[in-house]
Amino acid sequence: MLHQRCLIREMEKQIQMNRIATAIARPAALCASLLLVLILSSCGRSAAPPAADTSAPAAGQSLPGNTFNRFFPTAGDGYSLTYTQEKAGFAEARLSRDSTDLALLSVSDTNGNPSARTKFDTASMEVRGFPAVNVGNNGLAVLVADRFQVQVRATDANFTAAERQQWLEKFDLNGIAGLQ
Amino acid sequence: MATTAPIVKMIDNLPTGDVTVRMLQALDFIVPGEWQPVRGFDAMIQHVTNESDPQLIALVRQHAISLYNDNSQGYQRAIWLYNTVDKADAALAAAALANQVGNKIGFLGFLKNITPKTTDAQYADFAIKLVAEVVGFCTINGLPGDSLGDFVKSLTSYRHEALMRMGTLIGVDGVLSLGPDFLDRTLRGLAEMGERTMESFPVYKEMAPVIPGSDTGEKMGFMQRSINDTADWITGLVQQAGLTPEKMTDSLGSILDFSKQSAEMVAPFIDLTTNYFTLTGTQTTARQIINRAIAEV
Structure with a gap:
C-alpha cells in the first residue's frame, strides 16, 4: 500500500x-x-544503492582485471593508452594518437564466459603462434593458453587490419600464457 | 511472456525528442558532435561497435544482459547513481525556485523562511553532481569510489555521452546557475555552509551513502577536493566553448519557454524539467557494458 x-x-x-x-x-x-x-x-526516497563492484574472483574462476595490465603494449611515439575498465576477468584500455581514438585493447579470462573459446576451434589465422579470429569487421582476437582472449578492436575507420595485428603482437602474449 | 531485461528496457525507453534531448542538442556547441540520441539496445550495440552482423549483435546483447544483471559488477550501482542525483535535484530545484519567489513577491515572503537560500542549494547541487560523476566513473571502471586522481587523469580522454554530461553540468549547473566564477563561488559557499544545511538537502540525503567520507564534514571535504582537482580541466572547457551566462541563455531560450526577466530561475527550472544525468548516464553505462561484452564473447 x-x-x-x-x-x-x-x-x-x-x-x-x-x-x-x-x-x-x-x-x-x-x-x-x-x-x-x-x-x-518527501515520499520520493530511492532504494539503497546497489552493491559496489565486489566481483572478486572465486577459486578457479576469473583472474582479477589488474593481473593483465602489465602485459598490455607500451605506448609511445605519439600513441597513448588510457585504461578504461578493470573488472574481475577483464581489463581494457583505449589506444589514441593526437587526441583521436583508434582502438580498444582488451584481455579477458574466458573462465567467465567459456563459450567464447568455441570460435577459435576453426581459426584459420595465427598471431605469434596463437589461434586468431576476426570478431565482426573491426576486431581481431587471439586465444592464449586456451583461456585468455586478447582483442584489438578498431574504433576509427582508418585503423587498418594490419595495425590491429601489429598492436596484438605488441601484447606480451607469452607473459599472459604464463598466468595459467 | 518473456520479460525484457532491465538494461535493454532502459535503453529502449530512452527519449529521442523530449525537453532533455532538445536541451542536449542545443548545447552541442559545448562539446561538438560528442552526443547522439541513440534509442534501442540493438541500435546502441551497432552504434558503439560499428558492427552489423545480426548473429554477433545477438551474442553481444545476451552477454551484455548477463553482465548488467550481475549486481556484483557495479553497473547497476552506476545506473542508481545517475538516476538518484537527477531525481533528488528536482526537490532541491523546487526549493530554490520557491526561495526566489519568496524573495521577489511580498505576500509570499514566508517562502524564503521555509526554504534554503537559493545559492546554498545551487552550490550543493553542483558539488554533488560533480561527485556523482566521480563516483560513477570509478564504479563503471572498477576503481574504488575515492579514486579522484584517476578520474582527473581520465578527463582529458572523456568522450561521447560522458563528455556531454560534464559539458552540461558545467554549462547549466555551473555557468548559467552561478555565473562565470562558479568554481570559486561554490568552493567559498561550501566552506561557509554548515553541515546541517547540507544535510537538509534531499539530494545530499540520497547520495550521502555513496559519497566518500565517514561523516558530513568529510563528505563536504571530498566535494571541495573534487572541485579543486578538476578546476583546471573545467576552466579549459569553459574557455574553449566560450561559455557565458548570456550564451547559455541564448542557446536554451529557443527550446525552453522562459523570459530573460526570470533568468535566475532558469537553472533550477531546467533541473526540474530535465534529466540529463539519467539519460546520458544510462548511455555511458550501456556503452561500457557493450564494449566489454564484445571483447568477451
Whole structure:
C-alpha cells in the first residue's frame, strides 16, 4: 500500500512539475505548484544503492582485471593508452594518437564466459603462434593458453587490419600464457 | 511472456525528442558532435561497435544482459547513481525556485523562511553532481569510489555521452546557475555552509551513502577536493566553448519557454524539467557494458 501511495504521489509530482513549466510566469500558480512538489518529494526516497563492484574472483574462476595490465603494449611515439575498465576477468584500455581514438585493447579470462573459446576451434589465422579470429569487421582476437582472449578492436575507420595485428603482437602474449 | 531485461528496457525507453534531448542538442556547441540520441539496445550495440552482423549483435546483447544483471559488477550501482542525483535535484530545484519567489513577491515572503537560500542549494547541487560523476566513473571502471586522481587523469580522454554530461553540468549547473566564477563561488559557499544545511538537502540525503567520507564534514571535504582537482580541466572547457551566462541563455531560450526577466530561475527550472544525468548516464553505462561484452564473447 505504501509503495502504491508513493507511486501515486510520484505521478502527482510529475503533473506538478509539468504545471511549473507553464506556471513559471505566474507567481501564485508557480508557488502552489512548488509547494506541492516539495511536499510530494518527501515520499520520493530511492532504494539503497546497489552493491559496489565486489566481483572478486572465486577459486578457479576469473583472474582479477589488474593481473593483465602489465602485459598490455607500451605506448609511445605519439600513441597513448588510457585504461578504461578493470573488472574481475577483464581489463581494457583505449589506444589514441593526437587526441583521436583508434582502438580498444582488451584481455579477458574466458573462465567467465567459456563459450567464447568455441570460435577459435576453426581459426584459420595465427598471431605469434596463437589461434586468431576476426570478431565482426573491426576486431581481431587471439586465444592464449586456451583461456585468455586478447582483442584489438578498431574504433576509427582508418585503423587498418594490419595495425590491429601489429598492436596484438605488441601484447606480451607469452607473459599472459604464463598466468595459467 | 518473456520479460525484457532491465538494461535493454532502459535503453529502449530512452527519449529521442523530449525537453532533455532538445536541451542536449542545443548545447552541442559545448562539446561538438560528442552526443547522439541513440534509442534501442540493438541500435546502441551497432552504434558503439560499428558492427552489423545480426548473429554477433545477438551474442553481444545476451552477454551484455548477463553482465548488467550481475549486481556484483557495479553497473547497476552506476545506473542508481545517475538516476538518484537527477531525481533528488528536482526537490532541491523546487526549493530554490520557491526561495526566489519568496524573495521577489511580498505576500509570499514566508517562502524564503521555509526554504534554503537559493545559492546554498545551487552550490550543493553542483558539488554533488560533480561527485556523482566521480563516483560513477570509478564504479563503471572498477576503481574504488575515492579514486579522484584517476578520474582527473581520465578527463582529458572523456568522450561521447560522458563528455556531454560534464559539458552540461558545467554549462547549466555551473555557468548559467552561478555565473562565470562558479568554481570559486561554490568552493567559498561550501566552506561557509554548515553541515546541517547540507544535510537538509534531499539530494545530499540520497547520495550521502555513496559519497566518500565517514561523516558530513568529510563528505563536504571530498566535494571541495573534487572541485579543486578538476578546476583546471573545467576552466579549459569553459574557455574553449566560450561559455557565458548570456550564451547559455541564448542557446536554451529557443527550446525552453522562459523570459530573460526570470533568468535566475532558469537553472533550477531546467533541473526540474530535465534529466540529463539519467539519460546520458544510462548511455555511458550501456556503452561500457557493450564494449566489454564484445571483447568477451
